[in-house]
Amino acid sequence: MSAENMPIANEDSLAKKDCSKPENKCNSHSQNGNCGINEMKEGQIKGNAKVAGRIDENHTIHNYPQNKPTIKGTYKNQHEEFKLEFPHTEENYQRLLNSLKEIAKDSELRYRDIEKSSIKFTIEGSEEGLKRIVNSYNSGELTPILKQKFNLELKDVKLIDDNSFEFYRENQKQKSLALIVAGDISQADIDILKAALIDTSDDDAKTQNLSNPLLLSRYIVQIASECAPVIKAGGLGDVVYGLSRELENRGNCVELILPMYDCMRYDHIWGLHDAYKDLGVPWYGGEIKCDVFCGWVHGRLCFFIQPKSQDQFFNRGYVYGGNDDPMRFAFFSKAAMEFLLKSNKRPDIIHCHDWQTGLIPVMLYEMYQYYGMERQRVCYTIHNFRHQGSCGNEILEATGLNRPEYYFHYDRLRDNFNPFALNLMKGGIVYSNYVNTVSPHHAWEARFTDVGYGLGHTLEIHRNKFSGILNGVDYKLWNPESDELIPSQYDLNNMAGKAKNKKALREKLLLQDSEKPVIAYIGRLDEQKGVHLVHHAIYYALQRNAQFVLLGSGTSTEVNNRFLHEKYFLNENPDVHLEIGFNEELAHLIYAGADMMVVPSNFEPCGLTQLISLKYGTVPIVRGVGGLLSTVFDRDYDQDHAPEKRNGYVFYQQDNKALESAMERAIGLYYEYPKEFKQLAQQGMECDYSWKSAGSQYINIYEHIKNIKYEF
CATH class of the missing domain: 3.40.50.2000 (Glycogen Phosphorylase B;)
Structure with a gap:
């Protein structure tokens, strides 16, 4: 039976169709354990569906409330055709994609058997919302998104009528697929569409071969x-x-499961809604009920578990402790x-x-x-x-x-x-x-x-x-070329903006304007981070005619009080500023305005500070442990990397003399060979520590x- 002549499933057939039961097994299910759906032939729009449902991995149809906008499609395998409708929610949209990916991975043969190349998206909604999407296309905004995500070009974009528009994309290696999104389209919907396609600021994705079916499995x-x-x-x-x-x-397809803390940043969650009510969790021979919520965190689909327990496991105002x-x-x-x-x-x-x-x-x-x-x-x-x-x-x-x-x-x-x-x-x-x-x-x-x-x-x-x-490192957030939290953006080939940021940093923190280098520390003040060496670095920098900026806080009251005392003691010194606490905007300005960054950790599994510093052209001075030794290569003594690949200074012993030696070499190069110091900073900016390799x-x-x- 053709898709055109196939009647839409009614409520009775949806409720009764259950491939997990022997009497309802479809032919392909009885052969290989699943329905083997290898093609979603066509999608059709229906704004107010009489019937809506979902099919789970056991091929059981579950009813949904009626009269809601739907995603609807016709599915076909080698034995039969049938139609299903889904309520239009972001969770169901993702579930549909997950199902297709699960089906696609079952057999490479099915991919080779598929010959159709056109992939059609139809989006229906309000006239204003549709025009907004079409304008995004006409301005060229959508084209690079699709190009990056799918390694293909748009074939055509047009308004069908006042309520819908469609576009096509072609790719010989991908299956024929039609998806429908119905309902009033808001700016938030547009943002979700873009997030679902790709993060446009990620240049790494341009080189990825996403047309390979294996990557979708x-x-x-x-x-x-x-x-x-x-x-x-x-x-x-x-x-x-x-x-x-x-x-x-x-x-x-990536999903996250997290505890639902009362101290979360709920303003970063989009579309938070119930995903599973009264989930029973066996506990001490009894059961604790949980509610599971679902929402999007900057494009990531997250599930949050909230237990209904007298212990208040995650309603305590803290994460750990x-x-x-x-x-x-x-x-x-x-x-x-x-x-x-x-x-x-x-x-x-x-x-x-x-x-x-x-x-x-x-x-x-x-x-x-x-x-x-x-x-x-x-x-x-x-x-x-x-x-x-x-x-x-x-x-x-x-x-x-x-x-x-x-x-x-x-x-x-x-x-x-x-x-x-x-x-x-x-x-x-x-x-x-x-x-x-x-x-x-x-x-x-x-x-x-x-x-x-x-x-x-x-x-x-x-x-x-x-x-x-x-x-x-998240180069969408940490990148001097696009950082909106710094006064002057800059790049490897034009470092003028870094000098402007240094001036802005001094003005903000009331440091005197001079030719001195600015040395910084950003991070926790505790034993792991080498807090005693951080303290020593402040005074050694001042001794060697440099300025020092600190942004951080301790994990204990004793450490915080110690540095607050130092802040009071050095308050009138025009070459030092200690900021006890954390400020996101100030952190960006320090990375962009400082000349050097000390990271004297006792141990450091990976470290983020030195990676961000390298991107911002701030020369790292690190202790040779953990991830610091894997990412920073000493300008003077590293024998494993060519001179043009070296990017900072490394010391090994956990004492003041070792730290002083590394700081002295960095400060000396800054004063005596400024061109070489600038080149060292630029070599650090050339390092790629994005998520691509990981x-x-x-x-x-x-x-x-x-x-x-x-x-x-």
């Missing part, structure tokens, strides 16, 4: 305790957001797995981050693979070995893992230091299919030095599935683990 769920900008307590939030965007730009943090995040991990299970989400990859999600691979292997999640694979990223989630055996009873004699084994979850404690991070290492930390050198340190905080032997046992992948490495890991047998 991964469904990735990231589970973490942070995601910038909605909730950010440290660098973890930046990594989760940046990596998710990079993976999406490469054609993958409770005495029961292991219990809080054990519950979050359990709830995340229950949500994936009960909502029939079956991602190819579950990507977990830090100790807070270390129980997820444990529960997947020991429990959930027997509930129908045997094909999911886990990549586990460790951002900081210092915090490992050490806890007692009550976690086992609460989550239903039980069997303490089984898990209190050195080869499983028993803490390497304390035989009476469990270690959640160790569980993540042991049970995950792949483990990585956030720089190659830090991976070596974790295995062979005390930076692993007792997990070195465990990492050595699992060395064949452990490596380091350097984090990237994204490729994570894709390789996903492909490596996707089809391996899950063995412990």
